[in-house]
Amino acid sequence: MSMASDPLGPTGGESSPPGAFAPVPCVVVRRSVESSDTVTLALRPADGGDFPPFSAGQFNMLYRFGVGEVAVSLSGDPAAAGERVHTVRAAGKVSSAIVGVSVGDVLGVRGPFGAGWPIDETEGRDVVVVVGGLGIAPVRPALYELLRQRDRFGRLEVIYGARTPADILYYAELQRWRSRHDLRFQTTVDAAGRDWYGDVGLVTDRIPDLRFDPTQTVAFLCGPEVMMRRSAQSLEARGLRSDAIFVSMERNMKCALGQCGHCQFGASFICRDGPVLCYADVKPRWNVREL
């Protein structure tokens, strides 16, 4: 059964996105090892149908039959037809089982869900992207969109922080991006051996060097919450308004439909109202302990 041919999904309701309730069987058609614990999977519907379109920043629920379901951001090109790409780190029982799949295995897919990056709203403005660790995965679709429509935007500055050089994801693609003249892509790692000639330090160390007009800039942040918080503070110190900063939040998503409440973050459900939220709304809640 194709998700696109059945707009309500197998058991979807009126306001639910396609494939909202029942996982659609999808075949793993490609598996790329990114690091010791992270893989990128390309999926196609098992019935040969099409996926519904998605926006950069949205996520799917991936179901490893007999093990469980977990939320994973879409990390491929939104314009690429026929397959959906996810980058998964083995962090728990379910994600480890998904990382362990082989080409030809079948996963269940629900989605896409949530609110993505406000790409259209950035037209004519500089764009700053600060990502850490696996946070580059949910931002990668936005980078594809921004680069495809490069003339619509001003400067494009990206800082990517990884744990070590061996943990850098999409290495070959990053090398291509680093060679572009219309994008400044900086990579830094938390620690390295002597065989690494790049930068070592936190992404926040690089923010003072970013080139952008603070009155005409939008920032996308994605990564560990403490990293996003400090990056947002540093960008504010550079003159960026809090309502021009967007963060991709992560909580324990279960239903992905804003029904079960597992991912509640103050007045928001991250699965429905996020994962991308405006920092101006998030900022006061980040000061509330254990929220």
Add this chain to the structure above:
Amino acid sequence: MRASARPAAPALFTDHPFLHGFDPGFLSEIGEGAEDRSWEPGEFLLREGAEADWFHLLLHGKVALELEAYEKPRLTIQTLGPGDVLGWSWLVPPHHWQLDARAVKPTRTLSLRAEVLRRVLERRPADAYRFLLRLLPVIATRVQNARLQILDVHGV
């Protein structure tokens, strides 16, 4: 190990952001014996345990701060570039470096003599206070960054 050095020209003192805004007389005093140094990749600017006798201000290039732990590979914990300053052990007794600093790229520094700095800071408390207000945020940021590195936020 000694980099090529020559007396620092006065213009260098206005080139580095760390020294912006200080009283010219103060800069002249702390500049006594200062050197304009060039370091080749692989040269050490500091060695752990050695006397902290210089305060380096980076003008060009890149420097890696390295730690060596017994039976573990040498680890780079931070890289510094133009506009950064290197080391504060010259201010803290017993004035010994606590890590290694190695040039990764051809690097140029404005290097101030620690003995001169300590003497001038002692004699000019108002300027010393401003100097420390400039240095403390550097120290605080590096301590905060070290805390985040200990948290290993990207690894969880």
